[in-house]
Amino acid sequence: MAQDSILTKLTNKQKIKLLNICLEYHTEAMKIWTKTSFLFDGTIVIMCQMMRQDNYQPFTNLVLSDQYLKTFVEGYSYSLSFEQGDSIVAHTQNYLQELTSSSN
Numbered sequence: 001m002a003q004d005s006i007l008t009k010l011t012n013k014q015k016i017k018l019l020n021i022c023l024e025y026h027t028e029a030m031k032i033w034t035k036t037s038f039l040f041d042g043t044i045v046i047m048c049q050m051m052r053q054d055n056y057q058p059f060t061n062l063v064l065s066d067q068y069l070k071t072f073v074e075g076y077s078y079s080l081s082f083e084q085g086d087s088i089v090a091h092t093q094n095y096l097q098e099l100t101s102s103s104n
Contacts, residue, residue, distance in 0.1 A: 007053045012103045015050060019096045022046050026089060044085055047092040048073050056098075059091045 010018065022043035029041055051059040052073055063070050069084055071077040080088075 007050055012099050015054075016096065016099050016103065019047065019050065019092060019099070023089065023092060023096070041085065044080065044088055047088055051091060051095050054095075056091070056095045058094065059088075062087065062091065
């Protein structure tokens with residue numbers, strides 16, 4: 001689902017729907033995960049790849065400033081700290097807001 005070949009075909013309306021689903025799932029998953037472990041959540045991958053593919057500048061700037069996050073986004077690492085996950089979620093919420101306002 002996070003592959004460029006799929007993401008490039010999504011309309012803004014579909015991106016909004018998918019991001020809302022990802023954020024809802026992530027919120028529910030966070031209720032059962034402990035903050036002492038590393039985060040591995042496929043919805044985070046979808047969020048990252050969508051923002052990367054759309055060149056969402058605040059997120060791409062974050063990725064450029066964080067080597068560990070860069071390896072995650074590039075697919076070389078499959079876990080994140082909860083702080084990095086929280087940062088991705090915050091960027092996704094802002095990105096979703098921008099998508100929603102541009103779709104109206």
